[in-house]
Amino acid sequence: MRIRTTLAAAAGALALLVAVPTSASAADGTFFYAYTGLDGSPQVATLVDPPSRGCVTLPEVANPSSSSPARYAYNDTGSTAVVFENPDCTGEATALVPQSGGGERTEFRSVTFS
Numbered sequence: 001m002r003i004r005t006t007l008a009a010a011a012g013a014l015a016l017l018v019a020v021p022t023s024a025s026a027a028d029g030t031f032f033y034a035y036t037g038l039d040g041s042p043q044v045a046t047l048v049d050p051p052s053r054g055c056v057t058l059p060e061v062a063n064p065s066s067s068s069p070a071r072y073a074y075n076d077t078g079s080t081a082v083v084f085e086n087p088d089c090t091g092e093a094t095a096l097v098p099q100s101g102g103g104e105r106t107e108f109r110s111v112t113f114s
Contacts, residue, residue: 027113031050047111054113055112070107081111
């Protein structure tokens with residue numbers, strides 16, 4: 001009798017886990033940012049459907065000793081983007097709500113999405 005009850009409880013728990021939807025693993029949309037290329041020319045880059053709740057260090061501006069920070073972000077995702085002045089989501093942070101941008105004074109090297 002105990003085995004049957006245990007099996008029924010385990011089957012019920014498994015059915016509940018399968019039936020409950022999981023949260024999205026990406027911020028749907030595109031995050032745009034501008035930076036200065038190695039030759040001094042303005043460049044634009046994008047993150048398409050970036051991961052949620054994970055830090056993304058922007059490769060073009062990751063090294064503070066050899067590149068200027070990114071500027072002019074536009075968050076065209078459904079999630080809040082938080083940009084950080086340093087790599088690895090450290091330093092001063094600025095939040096950008098969905099469908100908004102940061103001006104020239106917003107300098108950053110990494111971003112995370114809620």
